Amino acid sequence: MSKAQRLLQIMLFMSYKKQFTAQEVADEFHISTRTVHRYILDLSEMGMPIYAEQGRYGGYTILSQKLLSPLWFTETETVAIFFAFQSLAYYQDLPFDTEITSVSQKLYHTLPKTAQAQINQLQDYIAFWNPKCTIKSPLLQDVVKHVLNQQTIKIHYASPSGNSVKHLHPIGVYAHDGLWYLPAYDMDKDKVLLYRLDRIREITEVLPAQQACMTLTEWFASQPIKKPTSLHVQLTPRGVRECLSTPYLEAFVIVNEDGSGYIDTIVDEDDIHFTMPLFFRLGANAHILAPPLLIELLCQQATHILQQYEKR
Structure with a gap:
């Protein structure tokens, strides 16, 4: 038997036993304790979390992390x-x-x-290049742990409207454009809302596990349009390219033969505030026909900017 095969067998034995002595390994594989110590050193250098305790009643312990059987990759x-x-x-x-x-x-x-x-x-x-996101989410790992344990949490949350205390049952976490998001059932408002992980300042209380209201996959698939409104936009060729590179709008873009295009679909009115900055950035490359709310928001933003500089 090769050394690699022997190491694999010993690794699986140790992972199963969790606690053992060199003599136990030697008896199991009919080798000397000196050889066992050498193999344990080799496995430690390969990354196996082995803790050695010295003394008469000492031995070895595999630390709390579970080891999986090896996989062989090409x-x-x-x-x-x-x-x-x-x-x-x-x-x-x-x-x-x-x-x-x-x-x-x-x-x-x-x-x-x-x-x-x-x-x-x-x-x-070759690289997946994106600007490095500088916004930290220091509580991400803690939130993930509570999501997996299906625990309810109380948090201090800093939103644009101010600081508040939230009592949440998390559904899951997902990443988008460098940021992490937390859809969660808000116990006080009795509905599922979306929160940004970087805005969670503190987890003040963790309550016992509860039955999950839904999975993250179910939440993604159950986003109803509560306030339907028409989104109708005419796009120049540049506007088409910009909208096609935006995940939220890509599926709605219809491209004409000359490269121009348009969007004519139904969206949730609550999403209009979210899409306004994109269309403002597009300027004359996107001519908004509907809804009136989006036109109003664009005009308000343009007015604020003009007022900021008109004194100059």
Whole structure:
């Protein structure tokens, strides 16, 4: 039996036992305790979380994290994993940031030189580039833990309208454009609302687990249009390109043969405030025909900017 096979068997044995002595491993695999100590050192250097306790009644303990059976990846599959990791690089915070770094290092150092060179070359020539988001979400990992445990939380929340205390049952968390969001059932308002993780200042109380009202997948699929309103916009070719690169609007853009286009769909009136900054940025490349509320908001924004500079 090769050393690699023996190490694999010992690793699985240790993961199952959790606590053991060198003599127990030696008896199980019919090897000397000196060889066991050498194998344990090898496994520790490979990243296995083994804690050694000295003394007459000492031994070894596998730390609380569970180990999974090894998976064997081809070089191409491993390179694909590193390529996927690149897409996470511009997030300021990740739920499992340390683990991703650890996985990357372990995978990289187990690869042959040819695969390492391919990964280095990928990083030099191919990238998921986005501006690094500078807004931190320091409570992201804590919130994820409470979501997974289906716990209710009380938080201090800083919104544009002021600070408030929220009593929430989280549904899940998701990332969009560098920011993390938390859809949650607001216990006081008796409805599901959306919160930004970076605006949570403190988790003041954690209450026992409750039955989940819905999953994140169910929440994504159940976004009804509560206040339907028509969104009708004529677009220049540049306006078409900008809207096609915006996930929220991409599906609604109709492109003409000359490159111009239009949007003619039904949206929720509550989303008009969200879309206004985009259309304001497009300026003359987007001619709004409906709804009147969007036209009014654009005019108000333009007036505020003119008033800011008219004294000059």
